[in-house]
Amino acid sequence: MSEDYEDEEVEFKSNTEITSKKTTWVIDKLLGEGGFGAVYKVKDKQSGKFYAMKVERKQEKKPSKLKMEIAILKLVASERKNSHFTEIVDRGKKDKEGYFFLVMELAGSSLADLKKKRAKAFSAPTGLSVSQQCLEACQDLHKYGFIHRDLKPANYACGADKKAHTIYILDFGISRKIINDRKELKTPRVTCRFKGTLKFASLACHKNQELGWKDDCESWFYLLMELILPAGLPWKGISDKGTVSKMKEEVRSKKETYLGIKCGAELEKIILYLDQLQYQDHVDYQYIYKTLNEACSTCGGRMDAPYDWEKE
Numbered sequence: 242m243s244e245d246y247e248d249e250e251v252e253f254k255s256n257t258e259i260t261s262k263k264t265t266w267v268i269d270k271l272l273g274e275g276g277f278g279a280v281y282k283v284k285d286k287q288s289g290k291f292y293a294m295k296v297e298r299k300q301e302k303k304p305s306k307l308k309m310e311i312a313i314l315k316l317v318a319s320e321r322k323n324s325h326f327t328e329i330v331d332r333g334k335k336d337k338e339g340y341f342f343l344v345m346e347l348a349g350s351s352l353a354d355l356k357k358k359r360a361k362a363f364s365a366p367t368g369l370s371v372s373q374q375c376l377e378a379c380q381d382l383h384k385y386g387f388i389h390r391d392l393k394p395a396n397y398a399c400g401a402d403k404k405a406h407t408i409y410i411l412d413f414g415i416s417r418k419i420i421n422d423r424k425e426l427k428t429p430r431v432t433c434r435f436k437g438t439l440k441f442a443s444l445a446c447h448k449n450q451e452l453g454w455k456d457d458c459e460s461w462f463y464l465l466m467e468l469i470l471p472a473g474l475p476w477k478g479i480s481d482k483g484t485v486s487k488m489k490e491e492v493r494s495k496k497e498t499y500l501g502i503k504c505g506a507e508l509e510k511i512i513l514y515l516d517q518l519q520y521q522d523h524v525d526y527q528y529i530y531k532t533l534n535e536a537c538s539t540c541g542g543r544m545d546a547p548y549d550w551e552k553e
């Protein structure tokens with residue numbers, strides 16, 4: 242590989258062909274650019290079917306995030322019947338051009354885009370049921386000793402077409418394995434750099450503490466609030482870390498936090514439960530699922546109802 246490529250983005254024009262051992266992939270369009278590369282919609286030249294291709298520039302000094310992503314997707318494959326992980330279809334590297342690629346199942350819009358399109362919060366039954374699927378994905382990842390560290394609506398998407406009712410978790414760019422080879426929890430580091438997205442970061446992340454399973458769940462809880470609170474998260478638009486952290490601490494005891502939704506008591510129960518957990522603790526996901534179901538009944542809805550975007 243030529244080092245001249247290292248600082249350049251990998252960019253493909255429509256109709257560029259990428260040949261692998263399996264088939265030829267034809268670039269359709271750019272779906273988005275992330276922290277470590279780009280994602281394209283591609284067509285399998287043989288079958289005519291569409292997929293998503295993630296491309297990463299090969300770097301001599303930095304570890305490959307795409308390799309980590311592939312390792313995770315291989316581990317969790319077929320974890321449950323309606324898996325929340327996209328299936329790996331093909332992968333490879335282009336030494337001469339200096340990049341890695343991963344072809345996976347094509348998902349639909351991200352939860353962030355679906356909410357933006359709606360221009361208001363999701364209905365409580367959609368938000369609660371979608372969040373349950375988001376937490377299932379997180380639980381499946383945790384089972385293998387990983388934590389995600391960047392759970393947010395932009396990192397989840399609904400499935401394409403017939404799979405519009407299934408939620409997929411997309412990006413594992415900053416995931417971390419917190420279990421060692423002997424399957425023991427790693428000793429927490431004294432201090433850690435802030436990782437993830439300010440709006441959804443857990444309080445421990447604000448305090449530069451080692452993150453555990455419960456921190457993903459705290460971020461997931463902010464995601465749930467973001468999806469269903471009519472006014473959105475109280476710290477939206479604020480970029481000062483200290484102010485956001487203070488507001489996160491305050492919402493826990495504020496009655497107005499859950500304004501506009503009927504299931505405030507159930508949501509409070511979930512965050513109070515998560516707040517009791519420490520770095521080393523496992524999460525009682527069943528307790529959270531049960532409470533989400535109760536919240537849905539309180540709101541007069543059903544967890545198995547069609548989602549807002551399936552009706553609209």
Ligand SMILES: Nc1ncnc2c1ncn2[C@@H]1O[C@H](COP(=O)(O)OP(=O)(O)OP(=O)(O)O)[C@@H](O)[C@H]1O
Nearest residue numbers: 272273274275276280293327346347348351411412
């Ligand atoms: N399998 C997929 N199917 C459809 N779209 C996808 C798929 N995977 C990723 N995307 C989309 O591609 C875009 C880029 O995704 P990616 O996860 O690389 O970065 P990101 O989450 O936007 O940024 P960052 O890596 O900085 O968090 C996002 O809009 C995402 O919704």
